[in-house]
Amino acid sequence: MTATGTGPGHAIAPGTAAAPGIRLTAPAPGWSIEADVVVVGSGVAGLTAALRCAAAGRRTVVVTKARLDDGSTRWAQGGIAAALGDGDTPEQHLADTLVAGAGLCDEVAVRALVTEGPDAVHRLIAAGARFDTAPGSDEIALAREGGHHRRRIAHAGGDATGAEISRALVEAARDAGLRTIENALVLDLLTDADGRTSGVTLHVMGEGQHDGVGAVHAPAVVLATGGMGQVFSATTNPAVSTGDGVALALRAGAEVSDLEFVQFHPTVLYLGPDAEGQQPLISEAVRGEGAHLVDADGTRFMVGQHELAELAPRDIVAKGIMRRAQEQGTEHMYLDARHFGAQMWEQRFPTILAACRSHGIDPVTEPIPVAPAAHHASGGVRTDLYGRTTVPGLYACGEVACTGVHGANRLASNSLLEGLVFAERIAADITAHPVRTPGPAVIPDGPCAMLLDPEARITIQRAMTAGAGVLRSDQGLGEAFKALVRLQGEAEATADADAAADAEEHKAVEPGVEAWETTNLLLVARVLVAGARAREETRGCHWREDYPERNDDLYQHHYMVTYRSRRTVAISGISDSANFPATLPETEPNP
Numbered sequence: 249m250t251a252t253g254t255g256p257g258h259a260i261a262p263g264t265a266a267a268p269g270i271r272l273t274a275p276a277p278g279w280s281i282e283a284d285v286v287v288v289g290s291g292v293a294g295l296t297a298a299l300r301c302a303a304a305g306r307r308t309v310v311v312t313k314a315r316l317d318d319g320s321t322r323w324a325q326g327g328i329a330a331a332l333g334d335g336d337t338p339e340q341h342l343a344d345t346l347v348a349g350a351g352l353c354d355e356v357a358v359r360a361l362v363t364e365g366p367d368a369v370h371r372l373i374a375a376g377a378r379f380d381t382a383p384g385s386d387e388i389a390l391a392r393e394g395g396h397h398r399r400r401i402a403h404a405g406g407d408a409t410g411a412e413i414s415r416a417l418v419e420a421a422r423d424a425g426l427r428t429i430e431n432a433l434v435l436d437l438l439t440d441a442d443g444r445t446s447g448v449t450l451h452v453m454g455e456g457q458h459d460g461v462g463a464v465h466a467p468a469v470v471l472a473t474g475g476m477g478q479v480f481s482a483t484t485n486p487a488v489s490t491g492d493g494v495a496l497a498l499r500a501g502a503e504v505s506d507l508e509f510v511q512f513h514p515t516v517l518y519l520g521p522d523a524e525g526q527q528p529l530i531s532e533a534v535r536g537e538g539a540h541l542v543d544a545d546g547t548r549f550m551v552g553q554h555e556l557a558e559l560a561p562r563d564i565v566a567k568g569i570m571r572r573a574q575e576q577g578t579e580h581m582y583l584d585a586r587h588f589g590a591q592m593w594e595q596r597f598p599t600i601l602a603a604c605r606s607h608g609i610d611p612v613t614e615p616i617p618v619a620p621a622a623h624h625a626s627g628g629v630r631t632d633l634y635g636r637t638t639v640p641g642l643y644a645c646g647e648v649a650c651t652g653v654h655g656a657n658r659l660a661s662n663s664l665l666e667g668l669v670f671a672e673r674i675a676a677d678i679t680a681h682p683v684r685t686p687g688p689a690v691i692p693d694g695p696c697a698m699l700l701d702p703e704a705r706i707t708i709q710r711a712m713t714a715g716a717g718v719l720r721s722d723q724g725l726g727e728a729f730k731a732l733v734r735l736q737g738e739a740e741a742t743a744d745a746d747a748a749a750d751a752e753e754h755k756a757v758e759p760g761v762e763a764w765e766t767t768n769l770l771l772v773a774r775v776l777v778a779g780a781r782a783r784e785e786t787r788g789c790h791w792r793e794d795y796p797e798r799n800d801d802l803y804q805h806h807y808m809v810t811y812r813s814r815r816t817v818a819i820s821g822i823s824d825s826a827n828f829p830a831t832l833p834e835t836e837p838n839p
Contacts, residue, residue, distance in 0.1 A: 270499045270811060271436045272767065273696040274759050277449055279462040283309040283427075284683050286448055286464045288434045288493065289472030291321035292410075293646030293667030295417040297470050299375075300675030302424055306683070309464055310428045311450055313473075313488045316421065317414045320474040320485060320647065321664070324410025326393055326531045327401040328372075328668070329661035330365040333390045336398045338362040345662060348395045348561045349655020350788035351804050352506070357652040360633060361662070361669050368668045369402065376416035379404050393532040393660035395561040401661045407531050407597045413664065429458060433761055434492060437469060437500035437642060440687030445469050445641025447689060448496075453761060467684040470674055471497065471629060471644040472667070476507075476772050478765075480622040481706075481713040484513055484529045490765040491772035493648035497629040498771060498811035499697065502637045505650045505806045506627025507772065508779035511658050511789045512718045513623035514565040515541075517616065518580035519607060524709070527621050528603040530583055532660045535559055537596065539585035542615060543572055546584070563657045563789040566620040570718055573619070582615035620718050624663060626654035626789065627779075630808065635674035641684070643677075645670040656788025698739035700770055702762035707735060708769050716777055721793045725781045732774050739767075771811070779807050 287298040290312035302308040312319070331341045341362040346353050373379065379402045382389045390399040404412035421428070431453045438447040447465040452458045473493030477485025498504055515535070517528040535541070535558045540548050549572045554560035560568075569581045585593070590612045593601045604611050629637055629644040631651050637644055645651075646667040653666050708731075715728025742757060757763050785799040786792050 270694060271692060271696055272499070272759070272764055273699050274435050274449065274451065274764070275461045277461050277463040279458055279460075281309065281462075281464055283307045283447075283464055283466040285309070285468045285470065285678060286311060286466040287470040287472060288312075288448065289319060289474060289646065289648070290316045290418070290421075290428070291319040291472060291474060291646060291667065292413055292417065292664055293671045294319075294470065294472030295421050296668055296671035297472065297643075297645060297675050298426055299417070299420055299424060300672060301678055302426055304675070304679035306679060308426060309466070310421065310426055311432050311434055311448070311464065312428065312430055313433055313492070315430055316418045316428060318486070318488065319414075320489060321410045321667075322414045324413070324664055326407075326533050326661045327391065327403040327409045328369060328413070328664040329393075329396065329401050329659070330369045330665055331362060331400055332366055332369065332388055332402065333399055336400050338365070340398060341365070341400060344396050345653070345659045346655075348657050348659035348788075350563075350657055350798065351800060352509075352655035352788070352806065354652025354655075357633060360673070361653050361666060364669050364672070365665045368665070368672060372413065372416070372668060375420050377404065377413050378416070379409075379412075380406065391533050392536040392559065394535065394556070394559045394565060395659045396559075401533065401536070403533065405598075406595060407533060407599045410664070429464075432458075433764060434473070434496060435461070435764065437496055437639070438463065438465070438689035439500065439639070441690050442687065443501075443640065444684075444686060445639060446686035451761065451764070463689070465686070465689070467641055467686040468678050469642050470635070471642070471648050472646045472671070473648045475625045475647040476769075477622045477625075479708065479712050479769050479773050479776065480717065481524045481709040482516070482527050483525075483622040484516055484527060485622070486526055490769055492765070492768050493644065494628055494775075495768035495771045497637065497639070497642070497644065498775070498809070500639050500642065501810065502639045502642060503630040504628065504775060504809045505630040506656075506779070507625065507776040507809070508783055508790050508807070509626040509654070509656050509788055510622055510776065511562055511624040511626055512566045512620035514562055514569050514620050515583050515618040516621035516623075517604065517607065517609070518619040521579055524706075528600075528607070529623075530600055530616060530618055531597070532562070534583065534585055534597060534600065537585075537588070537592075539583050539588070541565070541569065541618075542582050542584050543576060544578065544582070549581070561657055562660065563791070566718055566789070567791060569618070569620060580617045580619040583618045584615040585611055586613060586615070588612075622717075624658050626650070626656065626658050631670075633673065634677040635670050636677065641686070643674045645674055656790060697767055697771070698736070698742070699757040699759060699763045700735060700739050700766040701742075701757050702760075702766050704735050704738075705762070705766045705769060707731065708766070708773050712773050712776070716773075716780055718791060719793055720780055720791055722781070725777055728773075729777050729781065732770060732777060735770060736774070739770075775809050779809065782807060
């Protein structure tokens with residue numbers, strides 16, 4: 249793997265085209281269906297885009313990795329941010345978002361988000377979502393979270409906002425008769441001879457109308473696959489979040505940006521040093537209602553570190569927790585909300601209360617042990633203001649996308665809004681133009697991506713947590729890099745018969761869901777580490793202990809990543825953050 253970027257010791261790679269056509273090793277499709285649009289993912293972004301495309305008369309198919317309601321949206325506790333309250337304005341929301349983004353937000357994209365956000369939320373309500381209201385009123389009750397100077401977070405069910413949004417959209421999708429394929433892992437993008445999108449290949453897990461590897465042929469593909477949190481040992485993301493959309497886009501030749509900016513949620517229930525997989529989230533809203541971060545002695549250590557104390561942007565709070573933990577030789581801090589009382593806990597945060605009690609902790613009577621864990625990817629597949637990627641006909645929205653909204657650090661509760669607003673923009677772009685008839689899909693004759701043994705998954709996760717987690721350094725990132733290179737080499741030795749000294753020792757990995765997921769995780773991890781090594785500064789949620797200061801002179805830009813070959817990821821830089829999507833069409837549609 250090679251990585252170049254701007255900064256000391258790095259040269260900017262020329263803006264050469266990627267080498268598309270790298271694909272996963274998989275059986276040939278045994279079945280196919282035709283559509284105008286295929287949406288991959290069934291969270292707020294995917295279902296919003298699908299419902300709008302279907303309402304405009306487009307034959308729309310939704311493909312989702314588990315059940316319709318099983319993605320990351322369902323787990324969102326905090327809420328959805330929008331300037332809905334008296335005295336609040338999109339300009340104030342814009343200002344808070346830009347501050348959190350640490351100099352790397354695309355202001356035009358943020359302005360679209362905050363300006364269109366309030367109406368988008370009201371359309372979501374019209375679609376059936378029910379948000380909490382103030383006592384004795386029909387007005388939405390608004391809360392405050394980290395980085396926000398005003399109460400502008402709408403909640404549902406206290407701390408079950410994502411579950412309510414998912415319920416409403418799934419119900420709307422079923423009422424609309426949307427065609428859906430559940431329990432399906434999308435493998436690769438199909439393109440025609442001109443490099444334009446012509447659909448996807450996918451593997452359906454289990455029996456049903458379709459089974460095994462097949463294809464959905466469509467001229468427009470919308471990636472809404474969610475995040476990549478499973479690349480780390482401990483995360484708030486569900487098990488399905490294995491970076492499949494980013495990996496697919498890379499193999500198709502699309503540009504990916506800013507994967508080094510992984511937001512680690514500062515307050516995740518600490519379950520011990522060996523805890524792995526999805527961990528219970530303690531929502532930002534708990535601090536928004538007045539909970540305090542304290543150490544074992546009960547000292548509020550965030551006071552004096554930032555004007556907003558516990559409500560500072562998430563990167564600042566995560567760093568504050570880690571610094572105090574290092575000082576005291578421990579691995580966690582505490583969130584103290586005993587002063588809420590039982591009634592407030594039961595009414596405002598019933599989901600969190602139940603999760604804590606299931607692990608033997610009662611927040612009503614004791615502080616909650618918390619530590620940062622991987623939460624949200626601010627980077628992803630690079631798009632313009634209408635979700636278009638660098639591959640014609642391929643769109644991306646939600647956590648899989650890098651719209652430029654989040655910059656170096658996502659502002660709390662902007663993610664649901666981003667998925668909502670940019671999904672509507674994608675649907676508007678798709679439906680504003682006649683349906684394109686794609687040419688026949690061309691199967692690349694180049695080498696396939698080397699499949700990893702599923703047992704390598706835990707090796708990837710532990711290497712990434714140790715070397716590319718909250719605290720990063722040249723040494724730690726270098727160790728993670730070596731571990732990933734070693735896994736890549738082992739996969740190549742296994743797959744290439746002429747490189748295997750002993751055919752029995754290097755038994756080929758069988759294609760299957762776990763092998764495909766693990767292979768996707770390795771590719772995403774390689775790109776993340778490449779960006780983190782190149783960015784020799786601390787900015788937003790990227791924290792380099794060996795470069796503790798932000799360096800605008802050298803690093804106030806984005807890295808663009810393309811997948812060049814099985815061994816090579818190429819990185820180049822764009823220097824002007826204000827023109828982040830400059831090389832993408834913003835007014836001309838994808839043909």
